[in-house]
Amino acid sequence: MTATPVIPAEKARPARRAPRARSKSWWVPYVFLAIPLAMFLMWVIGPMIYSFYLSLTNWDGVSAPKLIGLRNYVRLFNDRVFWIAIANNAKWVVSFITAPVILGLALAMVLNRNIPGAKGIKSAFYSPYIIAPVVIGLIWGWMYQPANGLFNSVLRAVGVTDPPGWLADPRLATWCIIAAAIWRQVGYVMTLYLAGLQGVDPSLIDASMVDGANPWQAFRHVIWPLLSPVTVVVVVISIIDSLRSFDLVFVMTRGGPANSSSVLANMMYIEAFNNYKMGYGAAIAVVLFLISAGFIFIYLWQTLRSELEY
Amino acid sequence: MTTATSTNRTGALQRAMLYVIVYALTLLWLVPVITALITALRTNDDILARGFWSAPTVFTLNNFVLAWTRGGLAHYLPNSFIITLPSLVFTLFLSSLAAYALSRFRFRFDRLILFIFVAGMMLPFQILLLPVFRLMNAIGLYNTYWALIIFHTAFQLGFCTFVLRNYMRTIPGEILEAARMDGCNEFRVYRQIMLPLTLPAMAALATLEFTWIFNDFLWALILIQDDALKPVTTGLAALRGQYVMDWTVIVAGSLIATVPTVLVFLFLQRYFIAGLTLGATKG
Incomplete structure (x- = not known):
C-alpha cells in the first residue's frame, strides 16, 4: 500500500493540501487514524451493518438470533401502527422544513439589520437549543397538562368551558409535540442563516435598491438566491433531525394515546426494548435508516462535493 | 408634504411595526422558560387549588430542595x-x-x-x-x-x-x-x-x-x-x-x-x- 496514489489531475490543482508525505513515511497518516477510525468502525459503521442482519432474525434479546428471512418486514408493512408512525413522521418532516425555516430566516433577516436589543433576541431564540430535549418535554408536558397546565388555565380564564386535552387528545398529540420541537429548532436555523448572511455582500443589496428594487424584491432576487446553499443544508439537516426525534415523543406521550403520536424512532424503541421483539425493532430501524439515507446523501453531496470533484 | 418625507414616514412606521412583531415573538418564545420558573417557585397545593393562571400566594424554594434530595x-x-x-x-x-x-x-x-x-x-x-x-x-x-x-x-x-x-x-x-x-x-x-x-x-x-x-x-x-x-x-x-x-x-x-x-x-x-x-x- 502506498501513501501517494498518483492521480494525474491532482497535479494541476494548487497545493491546498499539505505536500505529500514522503514515501518513506507512508504509514504516518495511518498511525494518526488508527484508534479513531477503529472506534468509529466498531461502534458506528459495524453496528449499522449488523442491524441489517438482526432485522432478518427473530432475536428476542435472550436466545441466539435465528434467521427468518423477510418475515419481520412483511409483518411491519401489515402493522397498523407502522403506517400511523409513517404518517406522523411525514407531519414532522413537513413541519420542520416549513415553520422553523421560514421563522429562522425571517429572524435572521431582521437581526442582521441591527435591531435594538438584537443580542437579547438572539439569546432568547437559541436558548431552547441548549436545553435537554427531555427537559423541554417535561416543561411542555406540564404546560399542556389538561387540568392545571398553562394553556388550559389561560383558556378557562378567558371563558372557554371545554378546553382541549392536548397530549391526551389523539388528534392533537403529534402536533403538540411538534410545536415543542419547533420551539427548540428555530434558533438553530436562525444561527445558520445569520452565518450565511455574513457572506452576502451588502453592496449587492444597496445596488439593487438603487436600481429601484423594493426590500422584498431585493430579498427575493438577490439575497434568497445567494442563500440557497445555506437553505439546502438547513432543509436537509431539518429533515434528518425530524426523523431522529425520539426524546420529546418518549417523554411527552410515549407514542400515545393509542399509538396516535407514534413515530418510527419511538415505535422501534418500544418494540425492541419494551416488547423484546428485537428482530422486529431492527427492521423498523432499517426502514428509518433507508428513509434517512437519501437525505444523508444529499447532505454529503452538498458538503463534500468540492472534495470529490477531480 | 413632499413624497420623500411621506415614504420616510411609512418606512419608519413599517419598521416600528416590524420591531413590535419581533419583540412580541421574542416574549412568546420565553413563555415556556418563564412558566417553568414560576412553577418551580410555587407550591403544588397553590396551583392545584387555584389553577396555574392565578396570582401566586407564596413563593418557595422547597421544590428545588425536594428535587435535589428526594428526587x-x-x-x-x-x-x-x-x-x-x-x-x-x-x-x-x-x-x-x-x-x-x-x-x-x-x-x-x-x-x-x-x-x-x-x-x-x-x-x-x-x-x-x-x-x-x-x-x-x-x-x-x-x-x-x-x-x-x-x-x-x-x-x-x-x-x-x-x-x-x-x-x-x-x-x-x-x-x-x-x-x-x-x-x-x-x-x-x-x-x-x-x-x-x-x-x-x-x-x-x-x-x-x-x-x-x-x-x-x-x-x-x-x-x-x-x-x-x-x-x-x-x-x-x-x-x-x-x-x-x-x-x-x-x-x-x-x-x-x-x-x-x-x-x-x-x-x-x-x-x-x-x-x-x-x-x-x-x-
Missing part, C-alpha cells in the same frame, strides 16, 4: 459530569488525530475515510441501538459509565473529525513545512504546531459537544439500568414516572438539570455559535 438529582447530576467530561476529552483528542491525518496527508482511501466519518455522524440512532446494546453486553460494559463514555466518544468522532479537518485545512501549509524543515517529525508538528493553532475550533466544538453529550437521553436509557448510575436526563424521566412526584418538583428538577449547559452557554456563547455553524458550512 435524586444530588447523584444524577454528578453522574452526568462523570459521563460527559471524559467523553468530551477523548473525542476531542482522538478526532484531532484523525483530522490531522485527513487534512495534511494524501493517502489511499483518504476520501473514503472522510466520507465514512461524515456519513456516520448523520445516522439515525435507532440503526445503532440494538447492535451497540448487544456489544456492550457481550464485553461486560452494559450498565457502567464506560458504556456511555465509549459510545459517545466513538459517535461524536464523526462530527468532530469533520469540523476539525475543515479547520486544519485553512491553516497555511508553509507553517508546518517550516517546522518539518527544522527536523520536527510529524508527531511533533501535530503536537507543537497544529494543535495550538486548532484551539479556537476545539473550544467551539467543546461547548457544543458538552451540550450534546450532557443532554443525551436515548443512550443513557439503553445502556444504563442502575438508578445509581443514571445521568440527569434519564433520572428526570424516571421522576416523571413516579406519580407521587408533584409537577412543581419535576419542573424544579428540570431547571436544575439545565444549569450546567446554561452556564457553558453564557460564558462561551461566542464559541457555541461558532460551533453550530462550523458543522453546517464548509470550513
Whole structure:
C-alpha cells in the first residue's frame, strides 16, 4: 500500500493540501487514524451493518438470533401502527422544513439589520437549543397538562368551558409535540442563516435598491438566491433531525394515546426494548435508516462535493 | 408634504411595526422558560387549588430542595459530569488525530475515510441501538459509565473529525513545512504546531459537544439500568414516572438539570455559535 496514489489531475490543482508525505513515511497518516477510525468502525459503521442482519432474525434479546428471512418486514408493512408512525413522521418532516425555516430566516433577516436589543433576541431564540430535549418535554408536558397546565388555565380564564386535552387528545398529540420541537429548532436555523448572511455582500443589496428594487424584491432576487446553499443544508439537516426525534415523543406521550403520536424512532424503541421483539425493532430501524439515507446523501453531496470533484 | 418625507414616514412606521412583531415573538418564545420558573417557585397545593393562571400566594424554594434530595438529582447530576467530561476529552483528542491525518496527508482511501466519518455522524440512532446494546453486553460494559463514555466518544468522532479537518485545512501549509524543515517529525508538528493553532475550533466544538453529550437521553436509557448510575436526563424521566412526584418538583428538577449547559452557554456563547455553524458550512 502506498501513501501517494498518483492521480494525474491532482497535479494541476494548487497545493491546498499539505505536500505529500514522503514515501518513506507512508504509514504516518495511518498511525494518526488508527484508534479513531477503529472506534468509529466498531461502534458506528459495524453496528449499522449488523442491524441489517438482526432485522432478518427473530432475536428476542435472550436466545441466539435465528434467521427468518423477510418475515419481520412483511409483518411491519401489515402493522397498523407502522403506517400511523409513517404518517406522523411525514407531519414532522413537513413541519420542520416549513415553520422553523421560514421563522429562522425571517429572524435572521431582521437581526442582521441591527435591531435594538438584537443580542437579547438572539439569546432568547437559541436558548431552547441548549436545553435537554427531555427537559423541554417535561416543561411542555406540564404546560399542556389538561387540568392545571398553562394553556388550559389561560383558556378557562378567558371563558372557554371545554378546553382541549392536548397530549391526551389523539388528534392533537403529534402536533403538540411538534410545536415543542419547533420551539427548540428555530434558533438553530436562525444561527445558520445569520452565518450565511455574513457572506452576502451588502453592496449587492444597496445596488439593487438603487436600481429601484423594493426590500422584498431585493430579498427575493438577490439575497434568497445567494442563500440557497445555506437553505439546502438547513432543509436537509431539518429533515434528518425530524426523523431522529425520539426524546420529546418518549417523554411527552410515549407514542400515545393509542399509538396516535407514534413515530418510527419511538415505535422501534418500544418494540425492541419494551416488547423484546428485537428482530422486529431492527427492521423498523432499517426502514428509518433507508428513509434517512437519501437525505444523508444529499447532505454529503452538498458538503463534500468540492472534495470529490477531480 | 413632499413624497420623500411621506415614504420616510411609512418606512419608519413599517419598521416600528416590524420591531413590535419581533419583540412580541421574542416574549412568546420565553413563555415556556418563564412558566417553568414560576412553577418551580410555587407550591403544588397553590396551583392545584387555584389553577396555574392565578396570582401566586407564596413563593418557595422547597421544590428545588425536594428535587435535589428526594428526587435524586444530588447523584444524577454528578453522574452526568462523570459521563460527559471524559467523553468530551477523548473525542476531542482522538478526532484531532484523525483530522490531522485527513487534512495534511494524501493517502489511499483518504476520501473514503472522510466520507465514512461524515456519513456516520448523520445516522439515525435507532440503526445503532440494538447492535451497540448487544456489544456492550457481550464485553461486560452494559450498565457502567464506560458504556456511555465509549459510545459517545466513538459517535461524536464523526462530527468532530469533520469540523476539525475543515479547520486544519485553512491553516497555511508553509507553517508546518517550516517546522518539518527544522527536523520536527510529524508527531511533533501535530503536537507543537497544529494543535495550538486548532484551539479556537476545539473550544467551539467543546461547548457544543458538552451540550450534546450532557443532554443525551436515548443512550443513557439503553445502556444504563442502575438508578445509581443514571445521568440527569434519564433520572428526570424516571421522576416523571413516579406519580407521587408533584409537577412543581419535576419542573424544579428540570431547571436544575439545565444549569450546567446554561452556564457553558453564557460564558462561551461566542464559541457555541461558532460551533453550530462550523458543522453546517464548509470550513
